[in-house]
Every structure is written in C-alpha cells, then in structure tokens.
Amino acid sequence: AQSVTQLGSHVSVSEGALVLLRCNYSSSVPPYLFWYVQYPNQGLQLLLKYTSAATLVKGINGFEAEFKKSETSFHLTKPSAHMSDAAEYFCAVRAAEKLVFGKGTKLTVNP
Amino acid sequence: GAVVSQHPSRVICKSGTSVKIECRSLDFQATTMFWYRQFPKKSLMLMATSNEGSKATYEQGVEKDKFLINHASLTLSTLTVTSAHPEDSSFYICSARDRNGRAGSNEQFFGPGTRLTVL
Numbered sequence A: 001a002q003s004v005t006q007l008g009s010h011v012s013v014s015e016g017a018l019v020l021l022r023c024n025y026s027s028s029v030p031p032y033l034f035w036y037v038q039y040p041n042q043g044l045q046l047l048l049k050y051t052s053a054a055t056l057v058k059g060i061n062g063f064e065a066e067f068k069k070s071e072t073s074f075h076l077t078k079p080s081a082h083m084s085d086a087a088e089y090f091c092a093v094r095a096a097e098k099l100v101f102g103k104g105t106k107l108t109v110n111p
Numbered sequence B: 001g002a003v004v005s006q007h008p009s010r011v012i013c014k015s016g017t018s019v020k021i022e023c024r025s026l027d028f029q030a031t032t033m034f035w036y037r038q039f040p041k042k043s044l045m046l047m048a049t050s051n052e053g054s055k056a057t058y059e060q061g062v063e064k065d066k067f068l069i070n071h072a073s074l075t076l077s078t079l080t081v082t083s084a085h086p087e088d089s090s091f092y093i094c095s096a097r098d099r100n101g102r103a104g105s106n107e108q109f110f111g112p113g114t115r116l117t118v119l
Helices: none
Strands: A003-007 A010-014 A019-026 A033-038 A044-050 A056-058 A064-068 A073-078 A087-095 A098-101 A105-110 B004-007 B010-013 B019-025 B032-038 B044-051 B067-073 B076-081 B090-097 B108-110 B114-118
Touching (some): A003 A098, A010 A019, A019 A033, A019 A087, A019 A105, A033 A064, A033 A073, A044 A056, A073 A087, A098 B044, B004 B090, B010 B019, B019 B032, B019 B090, B019 B114, B032 B067, B044 B067, B076 B090
Parallel strands (some): A010 A105, B010 B114
Antiparallel strands (some): A019 A073, A033 A044, A033 A087, A056 A064, A087 A098, A087 A105, B004 B019, B032 B044, B032 B090, B090 B108, B090 B114
16 A cells, blocks of 8 residues: 655754755555645645656745655755745655545744 | 635534535536545545545545535535534545646645534
8 A cells, every 4th residue: 555654743944944854655556746735724735746757856936856766755855945934744645546645744944 | 727615714613513514626627526634733634535426435434424425516525524523623624636637647636624613
C-alpha cells in the first residue's frame, strides 16, 4: 500500500533561510506525489506535484521538490523563507483514486 | 478555475441535531468528490469517496449511517452528520476531481473546509 512519512512535525527557520521539509514515500508502483499547504482554518492548496515527468518539480511561491527514487524521497525546498510561508505542509501520494496524506509539518518562520 | 466551495464555513449545533455540509465545484464537473476529516493538529483522514449518481464508498471505521453522503449532481455533494455529538466536532474538508481532467493526473481540488462544533 502506498504511504508517505513526513520527518519532523515542526520545522522552524529564520526569514531568508533555506526551507527543507522532508517526505519519504512507500509505493509498489511508480508514485504520483504531491505537496499541499494549509493555512489556519483553510483548505489545502496544491504547491506542486510529481507525475513521472521531470524529477525536479517547481511549484508555486518559490517552492520546489526533487523526486529521488533511490532514496524514496520527495523533499520540499525553498531557498529563502518568507514570513508568509508559515503554515502546515502535507505530503501526499496517490493510491488508486485516493490521496494518502502524511501527518504534516508545521513551518514556523522567525523574523 | 477549479474552485471548490463549502457551505457553511463554520457551524455550531446542539448535541443530537443533524448538520448538512455542502461541497460544490464551481467551474468544473466533478464525478468524484472526497470527504475528509481533520482533527486539531492532525492530518486529513479520508472518510468516504462520493461518486455522482451512486452510493458513497466509506473508509473502514467510518459509520455510513452517521455520516450520510449524497452526490446528486456533477457539481454538488453533501455530507450530513446525523445526531451529532461533541466527539463529531472537527474540521471537515471536501475535494473534487475534475471530470474532464483539465489539470491532468486526476488532481483533487480542495474546498476551504467547514468547522463543526457540537455543544
């Protein structure tokens, strides 16, 4: 069964610093992987998705993620954190027609 | 494009009453909609998959008689929490999949969520 594991329930960075949110996946078939962002009391917004095309995927708001099959990873990065990036981030893998989510990582950006 | 709305955004009800939450795809047709529940500081748990014109498929452990799902049209699915109790208080989020696959890869578009508080 497909699953994702997000390492670190809480990540804190300084404004302008590199953001790295980790996600490892488990899948018996080539995975479709997603990163979503959730602001307080709101739904989920898609940041980016991997669908077996390019391994480096660029998303919105300056985020990108790299699919590494050898490491079964799909980590999310952003070169320079902004205060507005503070939110909850979820990694997800498609399983049949469903999405299976990780437990989420709360990103805090300190001034 | 690909906007999903939910109504209401927030509801407070008394224990024992029923609450209906609507999920609408505003600019696309959605043959499949999904209902999720999110506990505070937790991830999203899929409750059920709703297909237009057919019965919903519930995930293991979800009471189908308590969480009634109706997907009567290609743009509307409803979740009714029957005889709500305080433990049903949660954040409910729906998502919809574009029938025509404009976004490709069967992407799900999420609604803004509904905060249910049962007193």
